[in-house]
Amino acid sequence: DTEVTQTPKHLVMGMTNKKSLKCEQHMGHRAMYWYKQKAKKPPELMFVYSYEKLSINESVPSRFSPECPNSSLLNLHLHALQPEDSALYLCASSQDHRGLLFWPQHFGDGTRLSIL
């Protein structure tokens, strides 16, 4: 079982809906990530939170809004999405995000999002 839990596993929403994806980890990790993965493609980094602060935004459209309420939780708020936003959204965490030591990322199993 993955140590990073994502809910819901599947989500279908219309382009005018507002929904949120949730991610939770209890490994004491201080870095958390959102990735987007299209079919047969590698994960693409969207956001990185380090110590509950947004440290990297990979030029993601504002219709995606991340939030890190505490060190264990990461949310991704969705509003006015487009059909091309349909993808698998992966959350990951690592012990830290800084420095020269490699902190392996632990991925959740993702939320499969479909935009109608």
Add this chain to the structure above:
Amino acid sequence: QQQVKQSPQSLIVQKGGISIINCAYENTAFDYFPWYQQFPGKGPALLIAIRPDVSEKKEGRFTISFNKSAKQFSLHIMDSQPGDSATYFCAARGVSGGYQKVTFGIGTKLQVIP
């Protein structure tokens, strides 16, 4: 711009055979090279990783070979099993502004047939 080139995109291997996946990179600032394994419906999982000052790393049936001068690295899966059927991503880690970022290859879908 694909900074990590991975090949082949798909691979079929007989059970017991050796699976080989190759990756190449351009950015000499990359300093850590992990491989991820992803099963359908699951997130990627770290399989094995290597630093560029090491030419080979072995963990069980999985071996990474690293050629720093050629800027190439490869994953070898010995005695391949049907349970190894998955998509494999090579990746490279760079540090910019004090933060690390991982760049993934395109992925290789491996099918091990009995």
